[in-house]
Amino acid sequence: MKKVAVVVCPNIRNFGSVLQSYATQKAVTKLGYDNEYIKYTKTKKTAYKYLIQLLIPSIMAERWSFVKRKFFQRKNSEFISRRNKVFDAFVDRYMTASPKIVGYDALKKAGRNYSMAVLGSDQVWNPINSGSDFYTLNWLPKNTKRVAYAPSFGVSHVPFLLEKSYKDFLKKFDHISVREIRGQKIVKQLTGEKVPVVCDPTILFKAEDWDDILPEKNVTEGKYIFCYFLGNRREPRECVLKLAKKTGLPIVMMPFFGEICEYDNKLNAKFADDPDPSNFVSAIKNAEYVCTDSYHGTVFSILYHKKVMVFRRHSADSSKNTFSRLESLLSIAGMKDRIVNDVWEDRFITDSTDYAEVDKNIEKLRKYSWNYLSKSLKN
Template identity: 40%
Template sequence: MKKIGLAVCYDTKNFGSQLQVLATVKKVEELGYKSEIIRYKKKITPTFIVQTIPRLFNISFVKSKLSGNQKDKALKSKPFYQKQVQQRNQRFNAFVDKYFAPLFSESYGGWETLVAKCKKNYDAFLCGSDQLWLPNNLGSHFYTLEFAPDNKPKIAYATSFGVSQIPDGQKKATAKYLNRFQHLSTRELAGQKIIKELTGKMAQVVCDPTLLFDAEGWKQMLPEKKIVEEPYVFCYFLGTNEEHRKIANEFKSKTGLKLVTCPFLDNYVECDLNFGDIQLFDMDAADFVNLIRHAEYILTDSFHGSVFSILNHKKFMTFNRFNAGANSRNSRIDSLCTLLGLSERRYSGNVMDVKNGIDYNAVEEKLKKLRAESAKYLKDALKEN
């Protein structure tokens, strides 16, 4: 049996990231292949320093690091919430131990070891999904599969750039790693355009791994249970826009429904201290899915918040987490809504529109076609190697 080395972002403290990894490994397994999650432990070596220096001049990369430091610093001044966030992080780690640890490779310490071990241990390599090709990540050289041998197949499944345009200074390096892939697919229409412009290749637009399974398929992986007993609106905001919280409170006042929130996931937002009637910290990715399954409505700025709302045929409204522009990371939600005919579920000024009905029969027809085409792409890519 062929052995596939997976370059996936399994250890991020993010529900969507962990769920797309779970879907990826389950689908590869379902297609009849053995897979292993590649664990790369960086070492401070001359090679690592040379690879890392360019990232220090990447404004987006520096901003993301500063944002993380700001969150940690803010939470230190709020011991109660700091403890709650630590508890949630333990649940993230427990999810990894349960679902991913059995698939872990040995720890490959340092770039040279990573290159040598992967050359020996795998028949092919797959990266995806998530925003692994963000311009911020270019300097890591891992999710671009630059460690994989030239003579072994490299597959990208639904890998996302997260932006609609690559910075001019990174176009040459981006084209170089893309041209090493034998099979290219992306999650967004914008990503398809980027690949075409940089390589001349027509990459297939495929669905996020989480969409490869329907609601029943997910129940097989993550059993159904109620997290909150009373009727509620699940407000899943990862961004910092305080106006979105005000709009959610407006919806609460008009409906009388309580708001369930998950504060301080990606960012520290001061107003989130008092946002939500039920604030949840002791939860994992399975609880996240179940909160969506049983919500009356979902208000979110999250891609995977939108995905699982769709899979479970919920009434939802998606807000833009990022400002518009070439470096905006809204493109994945743009593509999702365009491909499934759900553009009216984007917030456009009236939160009460979330109560409008959705023709999920039409959505399912589009989704089934996209799911079948995406599964065929992955099956064919793995089979050819």
């Protein structure tokens, strides 16, 4: 019997991408399917697929951020290399990969080896990823079953120039679910179909399940504020400084090297050394407070019942605003009061979260999501 192809993004070395990739494969395995994630590397031969992006300002703005990130990584190549190695070691330890596939032609050939494909979560349907033609599953044979489990668009709408290509590949899927309400609206607009909203694969598993991957030692000892920001805005950092001053707690950070923020140096924080995804989960579990603009930073804060403060990665009027997925998650959990609108309020210290009620909300979504995934794979 042919294997199931799990299409995820563990090669994108950030905590959320790797952890959701791991959780997706773990879920498919738990349901009894022999599977492997597709270990694919694209080549310059398919660069022409990206040409249409030159006409889309929002994507080109993201591309410019990518170029700046590359310059930073070259300047800090030794550190980035160490960091990449610990991420790759985590993936090699906890995930099962296909043989390495290089180039789109080889990908199409390898696609014949699978009876079904499960597309995982994260922002795999973000327009910036459209040029690779990987997360569309267009490389699979026509009769191969396609299941989309909790993908995110990461944007409020698909650019007009990409609408047709999105409609074409979405219609090939046998089952589609999405991670947030905004994604549900996008699929409805493009296909006319109402699809279910399910939980991110990381939420399929409870805190005690995640304890299985925790390292022997946490990144630091004692009480602390854990800080993880994807964005480079100053306002969230200023709120963190006020929290530290009012609580007297030190700050521990795991910087994200996508959008560099010089203001981080003013936080007098301890920077975790070469953390892998298991260290990220551990740092959240053992923190007194978590301050983040990260979707998965928020997910694990909820799973581990943390005092969390959730910030916007971009300003509300930014064309790059991706906050809808966090609003959706916090709304479902019943925790929208943990959103910080760049203004410090003492309630973030004094108010507590009713996690008994939050757990009920999350468990309801979790059961629904497991049921959806199980039925989609069977039918």
